Amino acid sequence: MPLSYPIRSRTLDNGLRVVVSEDHLVPTVTVNIWVDVGSRHEQAGATGLAHLFEHLMFQGSENVAEGEHFSRIMSAGGQLNATTWFDRTAYFATVPTGALELVLWLEADRHRRLLPAVTQANLDNQRDVVKEEKRQRYDNQPYGTAVTDLIGLVFPEGHPYHHPTIGSMADLDAATLPQVHAFYRRHYHPGATVIGIVGDVDPEQAFTLVERHFGDWEPAARAVPPPAEPLPPLADRPREEHSERVPTERLYVGFRLPVAHTPEFTAASVALDALGGLTVSRLHRTLVRRRDLATGCSAAAMGLVGGSSLGFVGVDVAEGVNPDEVEEVLDEELARFADEGPTELELAASLADTERSWLEATGAQEERADLLSHFTLLHDDPHYLNQHLDDIAAVRPADVRRAAAHWLRPEQRATVAYRHGVGPGQEGAA
Amino acid sequence: MTPGPVTVPDVAPPGPWSFPLPVSWQEDNGLTVHHYRIPGQHVLACRLGLPVPLSAEPEDREGVALLLTRCLDEGTTRRSAEDLAEELERRGIALGAGAGERGIVASLDVVGHHLGDALALLTECLAEASYPEPEVARQVRTRLADIAHELADPAGRAAREFQRTYFHPADRASRPAGGSRETVAAVTPAAVRDFHAQVVHPRGAVLVVAGDLPAEEVRDLVGTTLGRWQAPAGAAERPQPDPGRRAEDAARIVVVDRPDSVQAQLHLGAPGPGRDHPLGWGTFQVLSFALGGSPTARVDRVLREERGYTYGIRAGFRPRRRGGQFLATGAVRGDAAVPALEELLSVLEVEPEELTQEELRHSADFLARTAPGRYATADVVADEALGLxxxxxxxDFVTRTVERVRSLEAEDARRAWAAHRPGDWTMVLVGDLTDRVDELAALGRGPVQVVPVGQ
Structure with a gap:
């Protein structure tokens, strides 16, 4: 179905972009701020800083005490959080209508005047918290380092996407207070910032409030953007094998894909959906249903702006099955798909699934705000929110076949394989 | 640079709010239907609940309820599993189903114009599921792999040990909701068919439909689909659930020895009130939030922000179908497990008079004022309504709970805490902790037992 969410945008004199979607169905407003700083902007030897700031931004700022950002918004009835990714850092809150200006004031203080609160003590404490985050999410989980290993294979040493957003703990330990301050000055400025506002607000009023709190924020020179040369598909089948105590054997397969927000990327993402993202997809039919080689499989495309994106296929190998056999079948199916393209059913199912999930996402105020900031910061195209489904519907089988033939051939895959072994991994039973 | 205004802006208080009330009716076959019209929600959320207690499962086939839900769309008398997948995915219909303490739940998330087809397919699955041998065998293998994954995750392993330690061994709640390796491996197609014939019928079932579609349309579509679903001959009255009673020796410490773990996973619990408590569930929501509901709550203020022991620990009263628990779960740095546990206990056993007016007000304001945003989408409304x-x-439970939260006086909250403050903890720690057993015993919190991770 065609979408027609209202979208208004404005760029302040200092370069800050504001994008507003008015919606009065619920008496709440979401403020979603995307900053053009992610792990791809980090320098070798100084990884993890973008994500560290996601933490430090909650530790107070010039006029806001430690903990006050959370407590003021929460008392007003707001929910808030932040996330860091390869291409950006996002800060978001959803509050009752009457608390919109409070959010903008608090955001202005930390986006403009954070450094008085970035003390050695705060830095040390948040480094410890990040280390526990890493231990919890990566080190103490089976397959915890799979994605880190996979991007390490797909993107070459020194490439902006070669390392994970959590960064290196040694780099974090080595970071000095002046270096941390310099990172903030370099990346947090109006030209690198998009404020998305969705909900119970009049757009003119929203622009006025943003102008009041951010209008006199001084512009800065944009940091030199990280390299974004497109990479060709992989050719040498890079591979990493873990032999450890894992609950089941597993394959994580990665591909280079075209840069996000292009027809080629859209076709490649439909290709991955058709290959392995759905129950009717051929990998699922073959590996899981017809040959009982796997207990599950998944596939997805992750759009990135730094020249290349990432394609992913995951397979849970069934107990007692030789993973080599799974890889052989995987290669056969990839080759066949590259030759034949998707079936009518695979394409129709992918389109229908995208339609439902896009309507669910845009129907939730927080997610709509996130998508608006996303398309504005990374692609300068907020109206893509309303256009995405039309783009997907316009994808032809030949586009998908062409994308697969170029990007998703068997020899173009990187593989991280987990095999049963006695290594340091973790296995449980009960 | 001009610093922008430094005065904190005023916040206009939010207006009144209430959880929507449905249009409700009952179909001739005994199915109760609640419809919530929610403008702007183009994806409809349907939730069908069958009050099937897990205690209805044969003890040597536990997990059969969950397997039944996994196999519901794996073949009917009319269609193969692949044909069903095609019918569903062509229309972008997300059909899910699961089984747990509350019963069996099937869900549909579907764009409005496919609702009729989605309900017809769900009805076909419920009335005519055939449970073909290869599909059931595959789902059994998949469940066994899932169990292995759950137990390899420290949080999953801790939850399993907690359940076994906390609940009375004769009570169904002491065993995994989805069955153990042994009982799942014993499930056959015949076992699933038998269980289906006994418990999957419309009597006592509840359907919630939420989204942007008029009630008349929903009534027509339900009437010609689930409304015509008939109970099979031989369908029995469903049994009553087990009470979920606690083990007599539950107040103790169990260490699951997981060598080389860099963190210790903590899972602590004690008895607590249920959602039907006369003091009002809102009272306990406020206490939960103040103690362990956010990074600014008491627990993380100390363990995360002061000590850097953890990425985050959540604690609070958690309702069960009947009664409830106070639970605290999270991971802490392995070498600091014992001091972290001591600090956690001292926070969670805070004296009632130490709870400040300010923190209680803060928690109440958060819970009451976030309600409109928390219940804004069709899926959340449908989930909540079905749960109720x-x-x-x-x-009107949600509305009344929010009212209770809004009007809660600090003194009432302190009195409730005095009466329900957790103690006599059941504590499970998963990690590389065998050399900490003496320290744990010295806490005086009951005997310490070490069990291997692979048990």
Missing amino acids: AMEELPL
Whole structure:
């Protein structure tokens, strides 16, 4: 179905972009701020800083005490959080209508005047918290380092996407207070910032409030953007094998894909959906249903702006099955798909699934705000929110076949394989 | 640079709010239907609940309820599993199903114009599921792999040990909701068919439909699909659930020895009130939030922000179908496990008079004022409404709970804490902790037992 969410945008004199979607169905407003700083902007030897700031931004700022950002918004009835990714850092809150200006004031203080609160003590404490985050999410989980290993294979040493957003703990330990301050000055400025506002607000009023709190924020020179040369598909089948105590054997397969927000990327993402993202997809039919080689499989495309994106296929190998056999079948199916393209059913199912999930996402105020900031910061195209489904519907089988033939051939895959072994991994039973 | 205004802006208080009330009716076959019209929600959320207690499962086939839900769309007398997948995915219909303490729940998330087809397919699955041998065998293998994954995750392993330690061994709640390796491996197609014939029928079932579609349209579509679903001959009255009673020796410490773990996973619990408590569930929501509901709550203020022991620990009262628990879960740095546990206990056993007016007000304001945003989408409304119906709570329960939260006085909250403050903890720690057993015993919190991770 065609979408027609209202979208208004404005760029302040200092370069800050504001994008507003008015919606009065619920008496709440979401403020979603995307900053053009992610792990791809980090320098070798100084990884993890973008994500560290996601933490430090909650530790107070010039006029806001430690903990006050959370407590003021929460008392007003707001929910808030932040996330860091390869291409950006996002800060978001959803509050009752009457608390919109409070959010903008608090955001202005930390986006403009954070450094008085970035003390050695705060830095040390948040480094410890990040280390526990890493231990919890990566080190103490089976397959915890799979994605880190996979991007390490797909993107070459020194490439902006070669390392994970959590960064290196040694780099974090080595970071000095002046270096941390310099990172903030370099990346947090109006030209690198998009404020998305969705909900119970009049757009003119929203622009006025943003102008009041951010209008006199001084512009800065944009940091030199990280390299974004497109990479060709992989050719040498890079591979990493873990032999450890894992609950089941597993394959994580990665591909280079075209840069996000292009027809080629859209076709490649439909290709991955058709290959392995759905129950009717051929990998699922073959590996899981017809040959009982796997207990599950998944596939997805992750759009990135730094020249290349990432394609992913995951397979849970069934107990007692030789993973080599799974890889052989995987290669056969990839080759066949590259030759034949998707079936009518695979394409129709992918389109229908995208339609439902896009309507669910845009129907939730927080997610709509996130998508608006996303398309504005990374692609300068907020109206893509309303256009995405039309783009997907316009994808032809030949586009998908062409994308697969170029990007998703068997020899173009990187593989991280987990095999049963006695290594340091973790296995449980009960 | 001009610093922008430094005065903190005023916040206009939010207006009144209430959880929506449905249009409700009952079909001739005994199915109760609640419809919530929610403008702007183009993806409709349907939730069907069957009050099937897990205690209805044969003890040597536990997990059969969950397997039944996994196999519901794996073949009917009319269609193969692949044909069903095609019918569903061509229309972008997300059909899910699961089984747990509250019963069996099937869900549909579907764009409005496919609702009729989605309901017809769900009806076909419920009335005519055939449970073909290869599909059931595959789902059994998949469940066994899932169990292995759950137990390899420290949080999953801790939850399993906690359940076994906390609940009375004769009570169904002491065993995994989805069955153990042994009982799942014993499930056959015949076992699933038998269980289906006994418990999957419309009597006592509840359907919630939420989204942007008029009630008349929903009534027509339900009437010609689930409304015509008939109970099979031989369908029995469903049994009553087990009470979920606690083990007599539950107040103790169990260490699951997981060598080389860099963190210790903590899972602590004690008895607590249920959602039907006369003091009002809102009272306990406020206490939970103040103690362990956010990074600014008491627990993380100390363990995360002061000490850097953890990425985050969540604690609070958690309702069960009947009664409830106070639970605290999270991971802490392995070498600091014992001091972290001591600090956690001292925070969680805070004296009632130490709870400040300010923190209680803050928690109440958060819970009451976030309600409109938390219940804004069709899926959340449908989930909540079904949960209420299955726990036999009134449909204005959320509204009344928010009212209770809004009007809660600090003194009432302190009195409730004094009466329900957790103690006699059941504590499970998963990690590389065998050399900490003496320190744990010295806490005086009951005997310490070490069990291997692979048990």
